[in-house]
């Protein structure tokens with residue numbers, strides 16, 4: 001059995017404009033020690049998916065489907081049971097470390113707290129373990145800095161401290177939601193390297209959310225590409241990067257900053273149109289309104305997932321697209337006659 005099995009996860013939110021279908025039928029599984037990335041443009045449901053795993057969705061959210069952690073149905077746990085699991089079996093690192101740290105408590109106290117709460121360590125034991133953890137994540141002179149407050153640290157150091165807090169009890173599952181986006185580019189790689197080595201050291205499963213395709217390529221083995229609350233393409237990262245077979249994935253990759261385009265003073269390619277309103281989602285494929293490959297079924301029914309084996313890769317990808325053979329045919333042609341790759 002996988003460590004994490006998510007099946008048909010669906011999240012609806014009541015908003016003043018009506019019911020927003022923020023996440024629809026998201027399914028994936030993750031083995032112990034494995035890494036999975038979630039990518040997709042802003043508002044596609046990545047963070048809500050992560051929050052659902054942690055049992056941290058807003059109270060007005062209606063959740064359907066199943067989230068099994070080591071066989072335990074998380075959607076059936078009470079708030080008290082979830083509290084006992086959070087920080088213990090599963091933990092999360094957020095984008096903005098200051099929002100995860102309490103500004104009026106010393107960093108030492110905050111790292112020691114889960115050790116006292118979940119592992120029932122004495123004050124002295126928790127202090128000594130917290131110092132070890134702070135040293136492990138790269139906080140120099142941790143013992144002397146134990147009583148310092150979050151504002152006395154840089155952004156990168158604060159993120160290291162939140163990682164120490166997340167790892168304190170040795171969780172099985174670590175979720176990192178844009179862990180480096182708010183940081184200076186010079187410290188981003190250090191934080192990602194730290195996460196990678198800790199995940200390997202503790203054989204944890206990692207779910208990494210990022211907008212940055214480079215970060216995803218280097219840090220996760222499996223990938224889900226999300227659009228309009230659904231998974232449009234998924235598979236091993238290498239296979240998804242090689243196939244880019246869904247028109248949305250294609251557009252996402254084409255829209256990444258590229259040095260040769262900047263050197264030629266060419267504008268950054270974009271995906272024409274805007275993301276659909278979640279309150280008023282179209283009947284068919286959520287990407288249909290922005291896709292240049294559409295045919296009649298795309299506007300009528302949500303496409304089922306198909307498996308596609310891309311030449312040159314060892315693993316297949318799963319693709320939710322009605323026009324799959326036609327798209328693949330066009331993309332292969334495009335590989336011979338390269339275009340800008342823009343989907344307009």
Ligand SMILES: Nc1ncnc2c1ncn2[C@@H]1O[C@H](COP(=O)(O)OP(=O)(O)OP(=O)(O)O)[C@@H](O)[C@H]1O
Pocket residue numbers: 013014015020022040041042043044045046047048049058278
């Ligand atoms: N508490 C909430 N109440 C109502 N709508 C919400 C709430 N939280 C999120 N949403 C909406 O749900 C959708 C998905 O949000 P989510 O935060 O998961 O997106 P995301 O893919 O993580 O985006 P980003 O990359 O910008 O963080 C968005 O349209 C968002 O506006």
